[in-house]
Amino acid sequence: MNASTNDTTARRIMALYLATGLGLAVLLMVVGILMRMSQAGWIRLASVDFYALMTLHGAGMIAALVLCGMGGIWYLMRREVAMSASLALWAYGVTVGGVLLVAVAAAFGKFGAAWTFLYPLPFLNPTWPAWSIGAFLIGLTLIVLGWTVWCIQVLEAVLRGFGGFRGVLGWDAVFRPKAFAAAGRKLPPPQVLPAFVIAFDGLLAATAASLLGVALFVHWLDPSVPLDALWAKNITYFFGHDLANFIIYMLIAQVYVGLPAYAGRPWKNSAVLTLGWWGTLVFLLLAFPHHLYMDFAQPAWIQYLGLGASYLSSVPVAVVTVFGGLLLVWRSGMRWGLGSLFMYAGMAGWILGGIGALLDATINFNVHLHNTLWVPAHFHTYLLGASFLFAIGWVFAMLEVRSPDPTPPAMRWTIGVTVLGGIALLVGTFYLAGAASVPRRYDVEPDPGPLLAGWGSVGAIILVLGLLIATLEGARLWRGLRRAKTSVEWPWSPDAAARPEGGAR
Numbered sequence: 001m002n003a004s005t006n007d008t009t010a011r012r013i014m015a016l017y018l019a020t021g022l023g024l025a026v027l028l029m030v031v032g033i034l035m036r037m038s039q040a041g042w043i044r045l046a047s048v049d050f051y052a053l054m055t056l057h058g059a060g061m062i063a064a065l066v067l068c069g070m071g072g073i074w075y076l077m078r079r080e081v082a083m084s085a086s087l088a089l090w091a092y093g094v095t096v097g098g099v100l101l102v103a104v105a106a107a108f109g110k111f112g113a114a115w116t117f118l119y120p121l122p123f124l125n126p127t128w129p130a131w132s133i134g135a136f137l138i139g140l141t142l143i144v145l146g147w148t149v150w151c152i153q154v155l156e157a158v159l160r161g162f163g164g165f166r167g168v169l170g171w172d173a174v175f176r177p178k179a180f181a182a183a184g185r186k187l188p189p190p191q192v193l194p195a196f197v198i199a200f201d202g203l204l205a206a207t208a209a210s211l212l213g214v215a216l217f218v219h220w221l222d223p224s225v226p227l228d229a230l231w232a233k234n235i236t237y238f239f240g241h242d243l244a245n246f247i248i249y250m251l252i253a254q255v256y257v258g259l260p261a262y263a264g265r266p267w268k269n270s271a272v273l274t275l276g277w278w279g280t281l282v283f284l285l286l287a288f289p290h291h292l293y294m295d296f297a298q299p300a301w302i303q304y305l306g307l308g309a310s311y312l313s314s315v316p317v318a319v320v321t322v323f324g325g326l327l328l329v330w331r332s333g334m335r336w337g338l339g340s341l342f343m344y345a346g347m348a349g350w351i352l353g354g355i356g357a358l359l360d361a362t363i364n365f366n367v368h369l370h371n372t373l374w375v376p377a378h379f380h381t382y383l384l385g386a387s388f389l390f391a392i393g394w395v396f397a398m399l400e401v402r403s404p405d406p407t408p409p410a411m412r413w414t415i416g417v418t419v420l421g422g423i424a425l426l427v428g429t430f431y432l433a434g435a436a437s438v439p440r441r442y443d444v445e446p447d448p449g450p451l452l453a454g455w456g457s458v459g460a461i462i463l464v465l466g467l468l469i470a471t472l473e474g475a476r477l478w479r480g481l482r483r484a485k486t487s488v489e490w491p492w493s494p495d496a497a498a499r500p501e502g503g504a505r
């Protein structure tokens with residue numbers, strides 16, 4: 001197979017992952033709107049339906065954006081290092097099979113123990129049948145299996161392509177910078193850092209998930225075998241918190257490659273950026289105890305470890321990346337399009353959601369914000385207002401950079417205002433409700449919850465309408481590309497000649 005056939009296959013695989021992830025996300029947005037409208041009192045979902053939909057929405061959305069990140073990183077690494085397409089398809093198939101089983105458990109069995117399925121809730125006086133617990137657990141197991149295959153494949157490729165741990169971690173650039181520069185050596189491109197960190201940490205999280213999965217299966221088959229609830233909660237959040245967090249760190253890889261296409265200059269890796277990712281590598285795994293501040297049986301030192309790690313896992317990479325993004329754009333003669341708009345706005349969403357998350361991870365604030373709508377507020381900000389924007393920004397970047405017929409400014413404004421405005425209104429009402437102590441996961445909320453849920457529904461409807469217009473515009477750009485049979489190189493690579501050592505195709 002020649003290089004261009006390989007590239008076409010790789011692009012198709014990425015497109016499959018992205019189309020499935022984004023399609024599923026938009027479908028589940030409609031589910032989100034139904035829940036928010038029910039909380040507003042506009043419609044009335046029965047409690048069992050509300051919690052089944054909430055479980056489906058949560059688990060499905062996480063899986064949808066994980067799929068987008070998996071496809072994006074797989075493609076970017078495939079550009080650098082040879083990787084098996086069949087293995088990527090296998091991981092895709094198993095993951096999607098898992099999502100379907102979770103959907104069956106929620107839609108037909110009305111399994112409603114939330115996407116966090118915290119022991120013993122799935123088994124405690126359930127309103128759902130025993131088979132739906134099994135279907136949900138098997139579904140999650142398949143998702144973890146697909147994820148594990150992806151992690152192993154990406155980790156092996158990155159280590160093979162970029163000089164092992166020493167090369168990927170930029171050891172010589174950090175500790176012997178002068179000798180490194182004098183030898184004319186180069187760090188790997190920046191997108192290799194998220195690929196490595198997430199594949200490495202992802203494997204550890206998957207190991208924990210497998211352990212928990214076996215324990216839950218045993219309890220499902222023989223309820224007389226008890227589990228330690230605190231142990232189960234620690235492992236559940238070690239896996240669940242990490243997986244939800246991995247999403248934004250995976251999708252930032254698309255920004256490292258996509259945004260430079262509009263700025264006209266490369267996003268360079270540096271010792272500072274690499275050091276930021278060292279922090280993420282370690283602290284991402286240690287931040288989860290901030291979900292357990294209310295568990296008084298948890299040893300206090302673990303709580304403080306969680307507090308410190310929460311700050312250290314996110315701040316270095318977010319700050320270095322966002323400043324790097326600002327410098328990339330500054331005086332670059334930036335070409336603004338829908339792709340650059342979404343990726344740039346997504347970086348703002350990352351910072352805003354990150355601040356919301358760190359406030360909640362701070363013990364003194366957590367006492368007030370724990371289990372209020374502040375929690376969905378911050379994670380919707382960085383999942384919807386950042387990660388999702390990175391994913392659609394990447395799709396538009398692929399279309400716009402090669403397009404012979406760019407999006408007219410009026411259309412850009414319409415899409416930008418509806419999508420970003422809709423997100424702002426939706427998450428803004430979550431924050432206000434959280435600050436007013438409205439609890440999360442209540443199908444019927446106390447005041448001022450219903451009023452704010454009404455405004456949140458308006459925001460979400462505007463967002464979905466904006467996405468519909470964006471889809472039509474994307475289809476127009478795509479048709480233009482096909483008609484013009486454009487030969488512009490993609491992915492656009494300003495430093496294609498300066499590949500780092502070992503970075504061969």
Ligand code: HEM
Pocket residue numbers: 025029030032033035036054055057058059061062065114115116376380383384388426439440441442460463
């Ligand atoms: C139109 C867009 C969306 C709307 C209207 C929406 C709405 C909602 C609502 C009403 C809840 C329940 C809040 C509560 O009372 O606790 C919720 C929970 C959740 N949402 Fe969304 N959402 C949207 C997009 C997203 C996206 C893009 C993601 C992530 C990729 C996401 C992930 C989640 C998760 C993980 C939960 C928690 C479920 C649980 O508690 O088990 N949502 N969403």
